[in-house]
Amino acid sequence: MSQPLEKVLALTNINDITEMVSTYLKKPVVVENDQFSLLAYSSYYIEQFDEANQQTIFTKRWPIPILEKFMEEGVVEQLKTIPGPFHVPPIKDIGLNPRVVVSAKYKEQIFGYIWVQETTPPLTDTQMDFLQKVSVHVGRLLYKENQVKARKDEKKNQFYKKIIDETYRTENQIKWEAANVNVVLPTSFLVTVFMVAQIDEDIFEELTETIRLFVNALNRPAHLFTDELKIIVIIGSNSPASSSLTESADQLTNTILSQYKPQTVYVGIGSEYTSIVDLRQSYLEALRVIHTAEFLGTSSLPAFHYKKMGVFLYLEAIARFNSETDYVNEDLLKLERKDQESQSNLLETLEAYLLNHCRIKPAAEQLFIHTNTLKYRLKQIADLTTIDFNDFNMNAQLFIDLQLMKRKKQAPDR
Structure with missing residues (x-):
């Protein structure tokens, strides 16, 4: 066993381990938990941290744009499946320089990650092996910390569940219990x-x-x-x-x-x-x-x-009322039949027109049609039905009935 590795394995503080690994590799190092929250970073090489590392250090976690990009590039999936250290190529969109990363595991479960910014020169095979052995040690330490955190989280979970279930009667009772469980x-x-x-x-x-x-x-x-x-x-x-x-x-x-x-x-x-x-x-x-x-x-x-x-x-309550009274909107049935017979889009047109407050231009844009085409369709609707778009109450009823008609088509047995 090399002397640097022997020194690292004798340490139990994540900050001390991070500094020791960084000193040995002569590169910036960041250690995160399994939710990508920052646990430690090497201060000696802090001036060499790239933009992505700087954001992580500043916010104490991966910002959402970085997390989304890592998921999109498959990095998160690789972290779950690749057993040893692997290279992450640069991602300019988030200011990420080349990385080597390894999952810190214990009992086949991931508890954290060790990130090394791969400045020149690249890591050697010996250094990669060193990093792998360190990750096992870090995984064991994070497992112990995670056990304590899991117990605290479970108390917190039960506390909030009791509020939702109305176990507590007053706000003072809730505050008292919050103090007891350190929430x-x-x-x-x-x-x-x-x-x-x-x-x-x-x-x-x-x-x-x-x-x-x-x-x-x-x-x-x-x-x-x-x-x-x-x-x-x-x-x-x-x-x-x-x-x-x-x-x-x-x-x-x-x-x-x-x-x-x-x-x-x-x-x-x-x-x-x-x-x-x-x-x-x-x-x-x-x-x-x-x-x-x-x-x-x-x-x-x-x-x-x-x-x-x-x-x-209120659509469900309205649907029940309609069912009890055998209500149907005859105008919508006429348009539905017309759409079926002529392959037209009068119901879709009607909904878009209502959603856009009976305004021609925005409705046409939503439907991706010319305003003249929309006017022609509206004339068809007027000729086939008794609909009066100047009547607000009728428009409101039409919109409600349209939603319930769509629902019936999507789930005819309900």
Whole structure:
């Protein structure tokens, strides 16, 4: 065993190990946990850190653009599957210079990563072997730390579940219990819930880990836990003057949905609150959005925020009323028959026109047709039906009935 390796293996502090490895390799070194949060970096070569390393050190984690790029380039998947150190080529888009990285494992589970910025000269085979042996030692140390963290996280998970389940009666009771389990309550917060469209445990586990990575990359406090097949994310702020929580929720939602095929994942975002008693309310609002998406048979809603759902929140109740009263919209049935007979697009045209507040130009742009074509279609609609676009109430009814008609086509047995 070489003397540098022997010295490293005698150390138990991650910062000391990082400095020792950096000194031996004569290169900048960063150590992260399994969620890509910064644990340590070598200070001796700090002036040689590239832009990507500087961002990671500044934010204490991978920013979302870097994480997205690493997923796109397959680096995250390689970290999970390649057993030893491997080379990561430069990625100019995120300011990444050449790297060598190795997963820090223990009992076949990854607990962290050791990143070496490969400045000139490149690492030798001996140095790569040194790095592999160090990773085993680091993996063992991080495993022990992770055991302690897992116990703390479980207490935190149970605490938040009890709030959602209304176990606590008052805000003071919640604050008392938070102090007992060392949970810092956010000044303001909202709840985002993710669910898989099809019950599949493998997809659920993969989705959970992906969301966990991106939650960790947010620039604000957040906590993730699961309850049955629901992935619940509490996004909070400890500063009254902080930027909007909804922006963080949108960023997380859009990033996650971009990683998965359409109709795979349901998302709901509850309202923002300042009293911890309202955590359950924000959670129920997020679930209501998801329930609406399930009812309509589509994960592509006009909005994921409860407060922006508008009339969509009431479609199920309206559908029940329509069923009880045998209501049908005769005008829409006429347009549906016309579309079937002539291969026209009158229903699609009608919806786009209503969505754009009965304005010709934006509706035509949405449909990718000329304004004259749209005017011709609107004349067809007027000739076939009793629709009066100057009647706001009729327009509102048309829009609601259109959504329920689409829902019936997508799920005829429901």
